[in-house]
Amino acid sequence: MTDLKMDLLYSRERISTEITRLAQEIDRDYQDQEVLLVVVLKGSLLFAADLLRALKVSASIDFVRLASYGSETQASGIVEFRYNLETPIRDRNVIIVEDIVDSGYTLESLFNKLLHQQPRSLKICALLDKRARREVDIEADYVGITMEDGFVVGYGLDYNEKYRQFADIYLVKP
Numbered sequence: 001m002t003d004l005k006m007d008l009l010y011s012r013e014r015i016s017t018e019i020t021r022l023a024q025e026i027d028r029d030y031q032d033q034e035v036l037l038v039v040v041l042k043g044s045l046l047f048a049a050d051l052l053r054a055l056k057v058s059a060s061i062d063f064v065r066l067a068s069y070g071s072e073t074q075a076s077g078i079v080e081f082r083y084n085l086e087t088p089i090r091d092r093n094v095i096i097v098e099d100i101v102d103s104g105y106t107l108e109s110l111f112n113k114l115l116h117q118q119p120r121s122l123k124i125c126a127l128l129d130k131r132a133r134r135e136v137d138i139e140a141d142y143v144g145i146t147m148e149d150g151f152v153v154g155y156g157l158d159y160n161e162k163y164r165q166f167a168d169i170y171l172v173k174p
């Protein structure tokens with residue numbers, strides 16, 4: 001049961017189709033190389049698991065925990081690093097895995113931090129791209145779905161820590 005009003009926006013089938021395509025693009029770009037997926041917890045958990053399973057290229061995985069939204073639907077602009085990578089990324093092909101790019105603050109701070117550690121390459125793979133709300137100049141290299149404005153939940157995305165468990169993505173009604 002939910003206490004928010006919401007409409008189905010992207011079905012599990014649509015999500016799966018986009019992830020298959022993203023994995024094909026990554027496989028093509030990194031033929032005969034290895035990649036390290038840097039997964040931004042918590043929201044990207046389900047996306048990263050499905051993307052990892054869809055990849056054919058040799059892939060490792062590590063995690064960072066960033067948070068800026070808390071119980072709000074607007075970016076606070078303050079990105080908190082709650083825990084960090086275990087893996088040294090120097091000379092690695094790093095792909096940041098994000099569930100959603102919204103204001104861009106989260107990705108901007110992570111991207112700059114990782115860039116300082118001198119990876120061989122650094123790319124961004126985002127399931128959802130909400131361009132309407134962008135406040136900083138950052139773009140994902142691999143984008144699942146470019147969406148309209150609106151707050152979404154499900155498939156890892158939360159409102160106040162709830163609804164991450166839904167297999168589909170829903171648009172919260174205002």
Ligand SMILES: O=P(O)(O)OC[C@H]1O[C@H](OP(=O)(O)OP(=O)(O)O)[C@H](O)[C@@H]1O
Nearest residue numbers: 042043067068069075102103104105106
């Ligand atoms: O582009 P931005 O405006 O920075 O928003 C995107 C980020 O916000 C959400 O994380 P949140 O802070 O809610 O943490 P969570 O992943 O634990 O839910 C989302 O999962 C992205 O990481």
Ligand code: HPA
Nearest residue numbers: 102150151152153157158
């Ligand atoms: O639309 C959203 N839903 C959930 N979390 C988010 N973090 C940024 N934008 C969103």
Ligand SMILES: [Mg+2]
Nearest residue numbers: 043069070158
């Ligand atoms: Mg959140």
